[in-house]
Amino acid sequence: MFAARCIGVSLAVFVLLYVFLSAAVSQGWKLTRRIIRPQSARSAADLLFALRILPLALSSVVTFAFTLPSFLLLEPRSTNEAIGIAPLALGLCCLILLAAGIVRAAIAQRKASRALVEWLDGSILMESQIRESGNAVPIFRTGNDAPTLTVAGLCAPKVLVSEAAVATLNPPELRTALRHEIAHALRYDNLKKLVFRFSVFPAMADLEHAWSEETEMAADDAAVSNFHDALDLAAALIKVSRLGPVESSSELTMALLHSSTALSARVHRLVTWNSAQKPQTQNRWLYALPAAAAMVVGVVMTYGSALTQMHAVTEWLVR
Amino acid sequence: MKRILNLLRRSPNIQLGPLEQQLLSTLWMRGSSTVREILDAGDIKLAYTTVMTTLDRLYKKQLLKRAPDGRAFRYSPRYTQEELEKAAIGETIRQLLGSSAAASLPLSYLVEAVSEHDAHLLDDLQRLLDRKRAELRGKEKH
Numbered sequence: 001m002f003a004a005r006c007i008g009v010s011l012a013v014f015v016l017l018y019v020f021l022s023a024a025v026s027q028g029w030k031l032t033r034r035i036i037r038p039q040s041a042r043s044a045a046d047l048l049f050a051l052r053i054l055p056l057a058l059s060s061v062v063t064f065a066f067t068l069p070s071f072l073l074l075e076p077r078s079t080n081e082a083i084g085i086a087p088l089a090l091g092l093c094c095l096i097l098l099a100a101g102i103v104r105a106a107i108a109q110r111k112a113s114r115a116l117v118e119w120l121d122g123s124i125l126m127e128s129q130i131r132e133s134g135n136a137v138p139i140f141r142t143g144n145d146a147p148t149l150t151v152a153g154l155c156a157p158k159v160l161v162s163e164a165a166v167a168t169l170n171p172p173e174l175r176t177a178l179r180h181e182i183a184h185a186l187r188y189d190n191l192k193k194l195v196f197r198f199s200v201f202p203a204m205a206d207l208e209h210a211w212s213e214e215t216e217m218a219a220d221d222a223a224v225s226n227f228h229d230a231l232d233l234a235a236a237l238i239k240v241s242r243l244g245p246v247e248s249s250s251e252l253t254m255a256l257l258h259s260s261t262a263l264s265a266r267v268h269r270l271v272t273w274n275s276a277q278k279p280q281t282q283n284r285w286l287y288a289l290p291a292a293a294a295m296v297v298g299v300v301m302t303y304g305s306a307l308t309q310m311h312a313v314t315e316w317l318v319r
Numbered sequence: 320m321k322r323i324l325n326l327l328r329r330s331p332n333i334q335l336g337p338l339e340q341q342l343l344s345t346l347w348m349r350g351s352s353t354v355r356e357i358l359d360a361g362d363i364k365l366a367y368t369t370v371m372t373t374l375d376r377l378y379k380k381q382l383l384k385r386a387p388d389g390r391a392f393r394y395s396p397r398y399t400q401e402e403l404e405k406a407a408i409g410e411t412i413r414q415l416l417g418s419s420a421a422a423s424l425p426l427s428y429l430v431e432a433v434s435e436h437d438a439h440l441l442d443d444l445q446r447l448l449d450r451k452r453a454e455l456r457g458k459e460k461h
Contacts, residue, residue, distance in 0.1 A: 115426070147426075147428055148428075149428070150426055150427060150428050151426065151427040152426050181427070189427050190427060193426075193427075227455060228455070231448060231451060231452055231455065234444075234448050234451075235448055238441055238444050238445050238448065241441055242441055263440075264440060264444060267444045267447070267448065268447070271447055271448060271451040
């Protein structure tokens with residue numbers, strides 16, 4: 001009974017915190033972006049990703065670092081208390097939430113893996129392009145059944161280029177387009193998308209869409225180092241759009257309207273590119289290290305009293 | 320008609336104001352119209368420039384097509400009512416499930432698929448790019 005209560009209370013705290021934080025993020029992410037005003041597309045993408053995973057990360061940290069230890073250390077094992085209706089119901093909700101996340105992520109991953117296996121069938125490793133890129137990200141030349149230019153794979157992403165793309169793009173256009181895809185691979189954007197699938201909460205689509213747009217622009221920035229590159233990438237975007245599968249209007253979705261708007265915005269951004277908009281390579285996050293260190297010290301120093309307070313909260317929940 | 324307009328209104332990426340909804344409905348009924356024709360029909364009693372600006376906004380939201388007609392533009396709906404209804408329902412379901420199309424599969428594309436309606440958008444972008452390339456060549460010659 002002690003173990004069941006421990007699990008029930010931990011899951012209940014997790015789900016309460018997760019729902020509260022997710023609701024706050026889904027309503028407040030635009031305001032947060034306006035207040036912080038990221039300097040570059042990359043910073044904006046990082047901020048939006050951090051906001052998107054904040055509910056999952058913070059709820060997990062609180063559950064494993066505070067709720068669970070407080071219950072194990074401060075709850076008397078001898079008592080034969082029942083789990084209680086509230087922790088039981090909330091615990092079940094939490095299990096449903098986690099199961100939904102696992103199923104969604106597993107389905108997405110399985111679909112993507114199957115597609116990758118299909119696309120890689122008969123593909124050729126483009127060694128010269130890999131050498132030229134200076135990165136370890138493998139680049140494969142695929143048949144025309146695969147998407148024109150894409151990154152697939154989670155922990156070991158691969159760049160896939162179709163025959164049609166190689167034939168259509170001139171060498172500078174292909175080079176910048178590959179750099180764009182390599183930027184996605186180096187930032188593990190596919191893995192981030194899988195985390196989104198796992199972290200279930202309604203009304204996050206807007207935030208995910210904004211993240212997706214900023215990620216594309218961040219990859220554009222990473223691929224471009226001068227105005228020539230910017231025009232080459234813009235040309236590649238237009239050519240690849242023409243090569244891509246044209247959806248018939250009967251299969252039209254809002255996503256297509258969004259993608260047209262996003263494509264237009266990206267091309268306009270590239271043709272007005274200037275060196276000032278190239279993000280600085282210095283690690284600005286290093287400035288946050290002292291604050292993070294101070295926070296860790298603060299938590300360690302007040303950990304005992306925090307556990308006591310957390311135990312009081314869980315006691316209230318059980319009653 | 321009301322149902323689709325309500326759905327569209329709830330869709331955060333293509334939000335429509337009351338006049339935009341009214342003009343879209345009018346164009347679905349009429350097929351295509353110029354600003355003058357809409358005003359002459361008498362259902363909308365607003366200034367010419369107000370209607371013109373609103374139609375332009377709908378065009379920029381990619382809900383209308385337009386073609387020159389004399390000194391004005393002739394506007395027509397880019398999508399049928401049924402197509403937009405499907406799109407709006409899809410978007411609403413995606414919103415409820417809490418995931419955007421962009422994040423539906425862990426894959427990154429250089430560009431997402433484009434619709435058959437975007438061909439002229441690509442032509443516009445190509446013209447813009449050619450102009451910029453010509454400007455750059457001109458600067459480099461000087």
